[in-house]
Amino acid sequence: MARIEISGVSKVYPGNVEAIKDLSLSINDGELVVLVGPSGCGKSTLLRMIAGLETITGGTISIGETVVNKLEPAERDIAMVFQNYALYPHMSVRGNLEYGLKNRGTQRAEIDKRVADAARILEIEAFLDRKPRQLSGGQRQRVAMGRAIVRQPKAFLFDEPLSNLDAKLRAHMRVEIRRLQRALGTTSVYVTHDQLEAMTLADKLVVMNGGVIEQVGKPLDVYSDPQSLFVAAFMGSPGMNLIDIESLRAIGADLPGSIPTATGTVGVRPEDIVLEKPAGPHLTIAATLDAVELVGSESLVYANAKGIEKDIILRSSGIHRGNPGDVLALHIPHSALHSFARESGRKVAAA
Amino acid sequence: MQTKRTIFSNKGLPYLLLAPQLAITIVFFIWPAAQAVKSSFEREDPFGLRTSFVWFQNYTRLFTDPNYLNSFGRTLIFAVSVTFLAMAIALLLAAAVNRLIRSSNVYTTLLVWPYAVAPVVAGILWWFMFNPSIGILPYALGQFGITWNHRTSGTDAMILVIIAATWKQISYNFLFFLAGMQSIPNSLTEAAAIDGAGPFKRFWTIVFPLLSPTTFFLMIININYAMFDTFGIIDGTTSGGPNQATNILVYKVYDDGFLGLNIGSSAAQSVILMLIVIALVFVQFRFIERRVQY
Known part of the structure; x- marks a missing residue:
């Protein structure tokens, strides 16, 4: 568990496309921060920069006390839940959960214990030996979450994890993610384009547009007191x-x-x-x-x-x-x- | 699966429509194959005047003929080497090109070129480069004190045909491996990277297992290629020599039948090759769909 400190970060893609412009944000220990904005606003890019999947053009990102700009994703001690779940299709559910621990040389007994714990919390014990393709969308989602929590990382990163689920399941998983995050108390960054999801999940809501932060605040504060026309129109359905x-x-x-x-x-x-x-x-x-x-x-x-x-x-x-x-x-x-x-x-x- | 079904009012029409395809298949494939089976049971005198039916004599002779058994061994060495090398090098190249973002199309185009070269031309190309009297490579090897002469050394000759045959097949394998890799979602390797796997570990534990259907398919195709499609390369480089060192099965069929005019034995050999192809294709269709799946 750790704070994440983003200061003056920018991202320029080849061809001088500026995806993130001089962005600063601090995420407190144990907080669930939701980045929300329309597509192309840079929210996913920012998340991938925290994860180490995109290079950082300018500024620094630190997780805990360490500046992670030059660290490989594996060395940042974070876990990520992908939109398409990114489960390893040739491994069983157990294999998927164990993979990250094995790579880090965790003891067998410890691996078994953590996998059992995660499976119990997420209620996926019954299909530990199945392959991902034998699971439903909701179950795959749980496995993806499981793969994140067995690692006991400093931070969870969620990249639109619910957008492939149907509306009812989405509402259900939203509540579960919230419950789980509270129970584990792990610092989390959650990216979504769905402002309802953002409102209900966030401790701290970050509204982004065109590579810059429009407003940061508690969800209700952002809703009731929007600081810009963009936020006013974007938050709420229908908007202001x-x-x-x-x-x-x-x-x-x-x-x-x-x-x-x-x-x-x-x-x-x-x-x-x-x-x-x-x-x-x-x-x-x-x-x-x-x-x-x-x-x-x-x-x-x-x-x-x-x-x-x-x-x-x-x-x-x-x-x-x-x-x-x-x-x-x-x-x-x-x-x-x-x-x-x-x-x-x-x-x-x-x- | 839904099948398309057309009802013909005239019963003869469907047969008429199929007739051209059937005619070609029968005239150019079934008939010669049947001829080969028939000839393999016969023995012809040197002037082609008398033909006698000899049952399995051609076959039994083959399996006691040290030359034929030697050719089997040569074919095995050749096919295994070509399959392994062509696939390994193609996999390496595909993995390298897959990492490129902008210039990958250029590399892909260049790497596919050898496939467009005719086998005989490819053979002659390598024969020329390795030519003991005028070739550049024996000269270069000579500088290191290595004597190269595929006209006298059986090992050198085998290495030469393996190189030529491998070079030509890399393009094909490369395309399939690259397509296979590109169909693996990026998020999988990203997830593995976050899960603490380095580039090599990612490749061997994630990418390579997911490529297994492609790998298996290519293995069958490559064995087939090495055993049957390399006639032109052998003919253009070593013509089976020196002293039978590169006389692989498919070349021996030609050598014995067309040069040695031993039609009966040649026919028996081609029937054996036919059975090998049938077995390979059977394995491919039987297992490729079911076994190699994740």
Whole structure:
């Protein structure tokens, strides 16, 4: 178990493609950090640099007290769970679990003990002698996890480990990974493009975009207080409604007087828009209903307001019974508004 | 598996459509093979005027003929050496090219060239390079005090044909090994690297076992090649000599039949070769799918 310290790290691929730009991040001992972002944001590259599978162009990465830039993957004492599991197809499950220990010259008795422990924890004892191809997706996933935990490494690295599973199994394994990580207390870095997975798993959430970190924080903090337009739109499903402030002014919306002057865009979460007039200060937009998506427990209402380009989405609990063309009054409490600067897209604090 | 099924309204049509293929097979393969089987039981006088049926005499004579048994031994040495060397060198080259990222296509193209060279040309090429009077290699070897003369030394002659035959087969093996390696996901070797295996250990414990279907397939193909497709190379370099040292089975068939005009014995030899091919192909189809699997 160890801290991971990433300081000023960059990655430039041949042809001057900059995948990671001067990135710094510290990961505390025992923490589960989730790197989330759209594809191509550099999150997998960063993980592979920690693992030693990609060279580091600039900056340093240290695991524990050691700078690992020049170390081979094997010498970094980390374990990785791959998206396609990367189980050795010609070895039995037991062979897969033992491989890393044998390579390190672990004693036979110790190997047997660790494999037995891991198999018990992951409930894969019944198929220790089977080949990976005889296992289901979920079972393979467990074996891949097993291969990581028998090694008792300083850190676990997860590279989108759940994206090959069906939705139900994914939700189940998500909970298990969380439970397992808590129980073992091993520092973990987890890469995903699924923001739901990121929200539910993370101790610390790192939102990445274009090779840089957009925001780091506790999942709920990132959700409720996004520091940039990108984070606002990326986190949440659907993401935050982002409306150009000029178009709001043009339709005479009752913006709060405290709104910072630098604001170019205001944002509001779909669940913060209400249809009944709230008590506190608020602004109101007249809109016509475009479409309703019934999810079951809640409804997503798409409404089109005159003078505002994009549909405004609001989330109402239960089933919203309305028809396209209905006229709605969308009420947005002033307290639910987020302001983002015109040029940079960064959050601007209320004056 | 789903099979495509076409219903013909006219019963004769399917046979008519198959006829060209069947005709070619019968005229060019079945008939000569049958002729060979027939001739192998016969004995012809030197002028081809009288033919008598001699049962298995041609076969029994072969297996008591020291020349034939010697040829069997030579073939074994030749086939095992060529198969082993061609596969080992190809595996090494494939492993090397597989590590390259940008220039791998160039190397692949260059390494495949020998395959396009006709066997006789390949033979003559090596014969020329190793020519004791004008070749560059005997000259170079001479500088180190090694005398090379494949015209008098049976060992030298065997080494020469092994080199020529191996050189020509490396390309084929290389392509298959490279394709096999490229179909192994990168994440497997990465996982092994994290699991503490060095490059050599990764190769022998992960990559090589996963290549075993390819290896087995190539082994059969290479034995087949060395035993039957190397006629041109032998003919272009040593013509079976000196003193029978490189007279492998397939060359002996030609030597005895076309040069020695002993048709009966030659036919019996080719029937034995045919049985060996059938056995190899049987092994290939029977075991390749089932045994070598992970």
